[in-house]
Amino acid sequence: MSLSTDDVKRIARLARIEIDDVQAQATQAQLNSIFELIATMQAVDTTGISPMAHAQEVYQRLREDAVTETDHHAAFQAIAPAVENDLYLVPKVIE
């Protein structure tokens, strides 16, 4: 398997990372060498092996459905790039 420059651009788009043609070409070569390394695991027969998602077999804990957090919005919004009337500002998305 080998990624084309268009594949690289599509992946960058999925990841919401702007990329130009020159960068896409450089990235293509690097990603292909990494995927060559990754491809070595394709030869392993894993029939019947259950996937291991986590180091410990633990389950999500549940707690009482009660308010435990206090209001920190002033502190959290003080470090935001743009805020107005306690709302995070982003470019207009609805005309």
Add this chain to the structure above:
Amino acid sequence: MSNASLSALAAQLAGRQISSRELAQLYLDRITTLNPAINAFITVDAEKTLLEAAAADSRIAAGNAGPLTGVPIAHKDIFCTDGWLTTCGSKMLHNFVAPYDAHVIQRFKAAGMPSLGKTNMDEFAMGSSNETSHYGAVKNPWNTAYVPGGSSGGAAASIAARMAPAATGTDTGGSIRQPAALCGITGLKPTYGLVSRYGMIAFASSLDQAGPMAPAAEDCALLLNVMTGFDPNDSTSLEREKEDYTRDLNRPLTGLRVGLPREFFAEGLNNEVAAAVEAAVTELKKLGATTVDISLANSQLAIPVYYVLAPAEASSNLSRFDGVRYGYRAPEYTSLDDMYCKTRAQGFGAEVKRRIMIGAYVLSHGYYDAYYLQAQKIRRLIADDFNAAFKVCDVILGPTAPGTAFKLGEKSDDPVEMYLNDLYTIPANLAGLPGMSLPCGFDTKGLPIGLQLVGNYFSEAKMLNVAHQYQRVTDWHARQPEGLK
């Protein structure tokens, strides 16, 4: 003084031979003198440090001191620290003053240990040389033309240069152990789930684990006593009885079965590293240990498996950096989508972008089974190898890294070459097992060599016992770089 162990420093504080303020000032002075050449710290704030030290002195005076109250510590810049700039080595968080403390920071504060500052690291902990930091590479104190390892390279270098007596680190694929090896110090990655990840900026959540770094194993045991414990704010934090990790330090090693995985001594291992590790095995035998030949056959696949799973988790974790709620936002954009794309293109460095893209690809439609699921299945095989090995041995021993420190710039253009550095450390992360690195010699260039121990789940006290007994009969861990004493 700067070469004293944590217990010796604590004893001097308790005996009022020195105050916490004086001790903090001593290390701050060393940072002022040495850090310009080493670049181990991203943020130093002497005023804050001395305030925390003064509070520790009050506690000592009032008789409320814990075992390490007043001993200062440096924190990896991956831990959110209330009121401190917390960059994670990235331009993305160049202006992020954390609004709360990570659980690890809360614990060290509660223990009365003043923070000496925030240490440099590979961007978002992605790297093995500390060269991916937006704040410049860290230099190895043993030779400043060489890398300190990564990603906790600033932490390791700060201890090697004795700019801090202790430091926190995090380890996703070797980020505590490999820099500890390359800088000639001791570092331990605990069993997954022992230390809370709350407030520790996430890279690969199923692998990330915080741990202590210090000159000696005895220091690490004391630090581990502070760091570990259940935290309801981390869904993977384990509810277990609190342990005293110093309890077995002085046990004799008679009858200890040391497993030597043949795959860790095979082709690709530097001869000088192999010789130093073998000499350490001889020392342990003199102390009463026996060796067992074991095989971790699937560990050969650890790197490909890791470079699927870690980027997959990273691509998800790092989606939060979008220029909306905190951190960097691109100065110019035409739409919301354009703002995301430009913010992330400008805010992330090359290695982070590569890994996010690998992750986005392996999780994308049509590729999930072939990559992500296959990697998770082999992860199981790797963990099964360890489980089989621990039926015949108590601890596994091998090299931490295939070589000693390499030159700055030597591997920075070749990601795959860089990734191969973590060949021996990644398997423990995949299995969730504890691992540690301790110094076991120097190569002919005068660069430190690291020995790795991997233990069974929750066997930190035993690993620390082995390391401490080894350090009682050797002095590699006590050596300091010439010119920095």
